[in-house]
Amino acid sequence: MPDSVAETYRPVSESLAYVFREYGRTDIHIGPEDAESPWVELLPGVNIRHLQFDVRRNAWTSIIWVQQGGMIGRHRHRGAVDGYVVEGSWKYLEYDWVATVGSFIHESPGVIHTLYSEHGMKTLFTLCGPLEFYDDDDNLVLVHDAFYLIDNYVQHCKANNLPINPKLFL
Numbered sequence: 620m621p622d623s624v625a626e627t628y629r630p631v632s633e634s635l636a637y638v639f640r641e642y643g644r645t646d647i648h649i650g651p652e653d654a655e656s657p658w659v660e661l662l663p664g665v666n667i668r669h670l671q672f673d674v675r676r677n678a679w680t681s682i683i684w685v686q687q688g689g690m691i692g693r694h695r696h697r698g699a700v701d702g703y704v705v706e707g708s709w710k711y712l713e714y715d716w717v718a719t720v721g722s723f724i725h726e727s728p729g730v731i732h733t734l735y736s737e738h739g740m741k742t743l744f745t746l747c748g749p750l751e752f753y754d755d756d757d758n759l760v761l762v763h764d765a766f767y768l769i770d771n772y773v774q775h776c777k778a779n780n781l782p783i784n785p786k787l788f789l
Contacts, residue, residue, distance in 0.1 A: 695753065
C-alpha cells in the first residue's frame with residue numbers, strides 16, 4: 620500500500636497531458652469575417668451570427684442583430700441565458716430596464732418576454748435549452764433549439780453556396 624497520495628497517482632502534469640491528448644479538443648477561433656460565420660436571417664428584421672453549437676447540451680452561442688424597430692416576439696427560455704450588449708440597445712417590453720452597450724444580462728428559465736430594439740442592437744448570447752415562441756393567446760407556435768439553429772445555418776450555407784464551418788460544432 621502506498622504511503623501517500625503522491626505515490627498513488629502519476630504526476631499531475633503527466634496525467635493531464637495524457638488526458639488532453641486522448642480526450643481534449645483544440646482551442647477554436649472564429650474570426651470576424653463572414654466566411655467564418657455569415658449573418659443569417661432568423662426572423663424578419665432579426666439576423667444571427669452562429670458562433671457555436673453544442674448538441675450534447677442543446678446549447679449555442681451567437682450574436683443576435685435586431686434591426687431598428689425590430690422585435691423578437693413573445694418567448695420563453697427553458698434554460699439559462701447570458702447576454703452581453705456589443706452595439707445599440709434593447710429592452711423587454713415587460714420590464715422597465717434597457718440593456719445598453721456593455722450591459723450583461725442573465726435570464727433564468729421560465730419567464731415569457733418580448734425583446735424590442737428601437738434603434739437596433741447586436742448582443743452576444745449564450746443559451747441552453749429550447750426557446751419557445753408564443754402567440755398573443757399563449758399558444759406555442761415555434762421552438763428554437765440547437766438543432767433548429769444548426770438547420771438555419773446549414774440551409775443558409777447550402778442556399779448561398781457557402782462552406783459549412785466545422786469549427787462551429789462542439
